[in-house]
Amino acid sequence: MRVWIDQDLCTGDGLCVDHCHDVFTLLEDGIAYVAEDGQPLNDPGGSGSLAEVPRRHVESVIRAAEVCPGECIFIEIDVPVDAALDVHVDHRIAARIEIRDDEAAA
Numbered sequence: 511m512r513v514w515i516d517q518d519l520c521t522g523d524g525l526c527v528d529h530c531h532d533v534f535t536l537l538e539d540g541i542a543y544v545a546e547d548g549q550p551l552n553d554p555g556g557s558g559s560l561a562e563v564p565r566r567h568v569e570s571v572i573r574a575a576e577v578c579p580g581e582c583i584f585i586e587i588d589v590p591v592d593a594a595l596d597v598h599v600d601h602r603i604a605a606r607i608e609i610r611d612d613e614a615a616a
C-alpha cells in the first residue's frame with residue numbers, strides 16, 4: 511500500500527501526524543508530507559511523493575485518511591502485493607483510494 515498527500519488541500523492541522531508520525535510529518539512550511547524510512551518526501555505532485563506504507567502502519571494510515579479535514583490523503587492499494595491486507599475502509603475515503611491490479615504496480 512502506498513500513500514501520498516495533495517499539499518494544495520492540506521490545512522496543516524497535523525491530525526495525520528497524530529495518527530501515524532512514522533508515515534506523516536509536518537515540515538517548516540506548515541504542510542504535511544508523507545515519509546518513507548524516516549525521510550520526508552517533499553516533492554508535491556511528483557512520483558517521488560508516493561510513500562510505501564509498512565504493514566504495521568496500514569490501519570493508522572487509513573484512519574488518518576478518514577479524519578483528514580482537507581480530504582487530501584490518497585491511498586494506492588496494489589492487489590497482487592496487498593491481497594493479504596484485511597482492513598476495513600470507510601466509505602468516506604473510498605473516492606481517495608486507487609486499486610491497482612496491474613503487473614507494473616507489483
Ligand code: SF4
Pocket residue numbers: 515519520521522523524525526527534541542574577578579580581582583
Ligand atoms: S490530516 Fe490532512 S489536512 Fe491535516 S495536516 Fe494531515 S494531510 Fe494536512
